[in-house]
Amino acid sequence: MRKINGKSNLCGEYLKNRRIEKNLNRSQLEKKLQLLGLSITVDYIYRIETNRIILKDFELIAFSLALDINLNELKNLYNNIIQ
Numbered sequence: 001m002r003k004i005n006g007k008s009n010l011c012g013e014y015l016k017n018r019r020i021e022k023n024l025n026r027s028q029l030e031k032k033l034q035l036l037g038l039s040i041t042v043d044y045i046y047r048i049e050t051n052r053i054i055l056k057d058f059e060l061i062a063f064s065l066a067l068d069i070n071l072n073e074l075k076n077l078y079n080n081i082i083q
Contacts, residue, residue, distance in 0.1 A: 007051035010077050011060070016049035018067045032066040 002008075019029050026042040033040045038059060047053045048063075055063075064071055 002054070005081060008053050009048065009051050009055040010081060011055065011074050012049045012051040014074070014077055015063050015067065015069075018069055019049075022067060024067075029066060033062050036062045036065055038062040 019026070024032070026045045029045060030040055030042050033045075040059070044053075048055055048059070060074065061071075063069070064074070
């Protein structure tokens with residue numbers, strides 16, 4: 001499996017922190033994502049947040065919409081890793 005710095009994704013922890021900042025639990029986030037058309041479970045959100053699975057582009061966009069994240073913020077995560 002492809003990994004960077006031993007992780008399957010770079011933004012899982014960032015998404016978790018943003019979810020917590022928004023005072024959402026995983027069940028609430030699950031419902032918001034489902035309203036955006038993303039079929040997802042609480043367990044799957046946990047696995048994303050703990051960097052255990054690769055995050056698909058459409059999932060990342062849905063998370064960004066649900067958590068009010070500008071995609072440029074996520075771009076900066078990558079830039080900080082490779083520099």
